[in-house]
């Protein structure tokens with residue numbers, strides 16, 4: 001093989017590698033951009049759409065047992081209670097506006113947090 005054809009082949013190979021790298025970087029950049037767009041579009045469900053209810057009768061329940069926001073994987077214990085997927089503003093199914101996702105609330109998107117449900121309570125007895 002002559003030096004010239006060897007150099008031409010090497011140039012082609014390097015060119016191919018650079019083209020493939022460009023495609024890969026382009027794909028990664030495009031996917032990252034799509035992901036950021038989707039995150040920006042994510043909106044929490046309204047309490048009404050989620051079928052959220054909050055009844056005062058359940059305020060003093062054992063929240064570790066039963067269907068309560070308290071033991072749902074989406075519940076966040078802050079500022080009176082928040083949810084990762086349901087907006088805390090607006091009325092619930094009964095028209096009650098509390099501006100929180102209460103620990104004694106629940107909705108149709110409930111998903112059990114078994115770590116919380118199975119957590120042992122320590123009872124101190126004198």
Ligand code: SF4
Pocket residue numbers: 050052068069070072073074075076082083084085086101105106107108109110111
């Ligand atoms: S039950 Fe519904 S509102 Fe409550 S924390 Fe879970 S997803 Fe959110």
